[in-house]
Amino acid sequence: MARHSASDGPDFSIETPALRQAVDYVRGFLRSPETGTDQPDASGTGHVIAVVGEYGTGKTHLTVEVLRQVLSGGDETVHTLYVDAPADTFLALYKERFFRKLDKADVRRRVTEYYADIVADELTDSPLTSDAARLLRERQLSPQDVVRRLGLRESTFLQELQARLGHITEHADFGTALALFLRPEFEAAVWEWLAGHPADPALKERGVERTIDNDISALEAIGVFAFLYGRQGHRFVLAVDEFEKVLSRGTRSARHEGSVLAFKKLLEVFAQTRSLLILSGLPDFMEILPPDAQQRISCLVRPTALSFEDARQYIRYSLGRSGTDAGLRPFSDEVIAYLVELAGGNARKVIRLCYHAYQAGAAAGTDITRAMIREVARDQFEVSSPQDVRAEIVRVLDSGGWAFEPDHRLGEDDGTQVTFWLPVGDNGTGLGVVVTQSILNEEEALRVAQQGEQVLAATTASSFVVLVVNGYLAGQLADTVTSEFARVFTYSPRRFPEDFAAAVKGFMQRLEATFNDDRISLIENRMAQLMRQTSSVRGSLDEMGSRLTSPAMLERAVARGVQRAFGAAAGTMNAQADISLPPTVALRFRQSALELQTWREALETSVDALFDGSDDPYGPPSVHTSLTRALGALYLQERTLSGFRDAVNRLLDRTPEERHRAASDSLGQLCSTYDRLTDGNADMLEQLGPLNELWQGAHPTSRGSLADRNTPHLLVLSLRSLARDVYDLCQSYYY
Numbered sequence: 001m002a003r004h005s006a007s008d009g010p011d012f013s014i015e016t017p018a019l020r021q022a023v024d025y026v027r028g029f030l031r032s033p034e035t036g037t038d039q040p041d042a043s044g045t046g047h048v049i050a051v052v053g054e055y056g057t058g059k060t061h062l063t064v065e066v067l068r069q070v071l072s073g074g075d076e077t078v079h080t081l082y083v084d085a086p087a088d089t090f091l092a093l094y095k096e097r098f099f100r101k102l103d104k105a106d107v108r109r110r111v112t113e114y115y116a117d118i119v120a121d122e123l124t125d126s127p128l129t130s131d132a133a134r135l136l137r138e139r140q141l142s143p144q145d146v147v148r149r150l151g152l153r154e155s156t157f158l159q160e161l162q163a164r165l166g167h168i169t170e171h172a173d174f175g176t177a178l179a180l181f182l183r184p185e186f187e188a189a190v191w192e193w194l195a196g197h198p199a200d201p202a203l204k205e206r207g208v209e210r211t212i213d214n215d216i217s218a219l220e221a222i223g224v225f226a227f228l229y230g231r232q233g234h235r236f237v238l239a240v241d242e243f244e245k246v247l248s249r250g251t252r253s254a255r256h257e258g259s260v261l262a263f264k265k266l267l268e269v270f271a272q273t274r275s276l277l278i279l280s281g282l283p284d285f286m287e288i289l290p291p292d293a294q295q296r297i298s299c300l301v302r303p304t305a306l307s308f309e310d311a312r313q314y315i316r317y318s319l320g321r322s323g324t325d326a327g328l329r330p331f332s333d334e335v336i337a338y339l340v341e342l343a344g345g346n347a348r349k350v351i352r353l354c355y356h357a358y359q360a361g362a363a364a365g366t367d368i369t370r371a372m373i374r375e376v377a378r379d380q381f382e383v384s385s386p387q388d389v390r391a392e393i394v395r396v397l398d399s400g401g402w403a404f405e406p407d408h409r410l411g412e413d414d415g416t417q418v419t420f421w422l423p424v425g426d427n428g429t430g431l432g433v434v435v436t437q438s439i440l441n442e443e444e445a446l447r448v449a450q451q452g453e454q455v456l457a458a459t460t461a462s463s464f465v466v467l468v469v470n471g472y473l474a475g476q477l478a479d480t481v482t483s484e485f486a487r488v489f490t491y492s493p494r495r496f497p498e499d500f501a502a503a504v505k506g507f508m509q510r511l512e513a514t515f516n517d518d519r520i521s522l523i524e525n526r527m528a529q530l531m532r533q534t535s536s537v538r539g540s541l542d543e544m545g546s547r548l549t550s551p552a553m554l555e556r557a558v559a560r561g562v563q564r565a566f567g568a569a570a571g572t573m574n575a576q577a578d579i580s581l582p583p584t585v586a587l588r589f590r591q592s593a594l595e596l597q598t599w600r601e602a603l604e605t606s607v608d609a610l611f612d613g614s615d616d617p618y619g620p621p622s623v624h625t626s627l628t629r630a631l632g633a634l635y636l637q638e639r640t641l642s643g644f645r646d647a648v649n650r651l652l653d654r655t656p657e658e659r660h661r662a663a664s665d666s667l668g669q670l671c672s673t674y675d676r677l678t679d680g681n682a683d684m685l686e687q688l689g690p691l692n693e694l695w696q697g698a699h700p701t702s703r704g705s706l707a708d709r710n711t712p713h714l715l716v717l718s719l720r721s722l723a724r725d726v727y728d729l730c731q732s733y734y735y
Contacts (some may be wrong), residue, residue, distance in 0.1 A: 047298050052302055118157055473488070
């Protein structure tokens with residue numbers, strides 16, 4: 001439902017209250033009167049919209065719908081930019097996202113408009129040139145041509161342009177650079193400087209000396225473009241998705257007071273120009289903004305939960321789009337209501353459950369039932385085994401230096417057992433951690449809640465108990481469960497370690513504060529924790545050292561040295577394609593490559609069978625189309641995988657100094673690129689299941705051979721996790 005660009009084409013949208021609020025606000029923004037072309041707007045017709053919500057609530061979709069509404073009028077004076085924030089700083093947001101979306105020719109046109117106005121002002125008073133002045137203001141004549149044909153002194157106009165742009169942008173160096181941008185001999189140097197590179201000597205001679213190399217200058221640069229567009233009667237619209245990656249607790253920009261103040265200044269800039277800033281993200285970023293900055297946000301939108309009618313409308317639309325004329329089947333009103341209740345109205349979860357429930361119903365050849373919905377929820381959200389979750393918790397506790405006891409029983413009853421117990425002092429006070437699988441019905445919720453109640457009853461009044469759900473916590477059962485626990489975590493491999501560590505640290509500090517009267521015991525506990533942390537770090541370093549000096553690593557280093565010393569004489573890269581890859585990384589790439597090859601060969605056999613003279617074993621032409629599309633997706637994914645592998649191979653084949661200089665080729669960026677390309681292929685790859693069944697139907701002797709080795713779901717999971725696995729595996733060998 002959500003897309004990651006404002007130009008992905010038409011899509012279905014449910015008109016929720018949040019969407020209506022945002023669209024109504026944008027319509028008011030579009031109706032707001034124009035200000036003077038290059039004069040500051042004291043009334044503040046610019047706007048800032050914040051779309052704030054938890055994961056999966058439809059923030060991105062709502063943001064894209066707002067942009068679509070902005071563009072719906074076909075107004076050529078409206079210019080939109082959509083960027084997804086990097087997990088970095090405002091500087092990275094500017095250089096890696098914002099600037100790359102700017103249209104060089106469009107920026108030149110905006111500067112030329114200022115130049116045209118200056119020339120027109122000079123020509124207005126004379127009857128001989130008044131027509132030329134009018135045509136300049138109507139943008140029907142080029143100011144450069146007019147100056148040249150009339151023999152006017154160009155340097156005078158360019159000096160005035162420089163002064164005016166410096167006044168408008170509120171930065172003299174930007175005014176100078178933009179004025180020089182109109183001169184062909186300076187165009188490349190100016191664009192290079194705006195991209196964040198050091199100024200060319202030719203620019204330094206003219207007063208452009210600093211570099212856009214920190215948060216403050218990057219935010220100033222964004223504001224300059226808002227001024228540049230807004231003061232010429234244009235509307236500049238910037239949407240930043242996943243904004244919490246840049247501004248939330250723990251990010252570098254949030255820790256720098258100057259960055260936060262510069263961002264507050266940017267909000268003021270958007271209020272002074274005919275501009276619209278859309279910030280979309282988790283609630284975290286709102287907590288960082290000071291109160292006076294929050295007051296600059298003129299519209300706060302919180303995506304609302306999907307209702308039964310919303311989900312019913314979405315399902316009917318999706319089935320109709322696929323050519324199904326059977327109403328809601330295989331869904332029913334009862335099942336839809338249960339699905340929405342189970343998902344807690346979370347848009348992403350509703351859509352995900354709908355999709356996989358439909359696949360399950362089609363595979364079973366029956367209507368969808370409540371039991372199917374629960375089974376799908378477990379399959380989709382229990383992505384890690386219980387053992388993996390326990391191991392992750394142990395790693396977090398070890399790294400924090402906290403003493404803990406696994407599977408600890410606090411009383412005589414089995415219900416008082418916790419998965420982990422972190423004692424504080426000797427009087428039975430501590431932090432309990434309970435780990436459970438998905439909670440999908442009332443019975444499971446009551447069981448877990450009762451366990452939390454029994455554990456609390458068996459401890460002191462100051463103790464805490466937290467719950468870790470490995471899987472899915474049904475929305476309608478959340479209140480039943482959370483009432484007995486100090487904190488409830490839904491396990492996610494990416495966010496859980498950081499969130500869990502921060503929470504444990506907070507709870508342990510609160511518990512230790514109760515021992516203020518026993519300072520000696522508190523100091524002893526802190527010293528013991530420090531020793532455990534030191535031991536954990538030493539163990540990690542020893543393990544890393546053993547890996548770096550392992551026979552496999554030495555073999556790899558020797559092979560790489562031979563390759564560099566003798567070049568082609570040592571063999572081609574085809575002969576040793578993985579020469580720079582650590583053995584575990586090469587093995588992970590080969591695993592995914594083999595899975596893709598297996599599916600591709602199976603579908604190639606299916607295509608060949610279409611020409612064997614049998615009576616259309618694959619059904620209607622639409623199935624043939626799906627077959628060829630899926631095969632195309634496999635070819636594309638194989639190329640994506642090989643490109644990713646080769647890029648990692650090149651990166652690891654460099655010396656540390658070379659890798660440091662080649663920042664654009666960093667491993668994190670390569671992994672992000674692979675993830676984006678794979679996400680685009682994932683839906684098509686999920687369709688391989690029905691095609692596999694068709695192929696097996698036409699080849700009974702091969703029945704089960706492919707399905708036993710690989711299912712579409714497992715294939716997609718393997719491909720989606722490849723970048724993360726490669727990143728983690730490379731960290732031990734990255735040198």
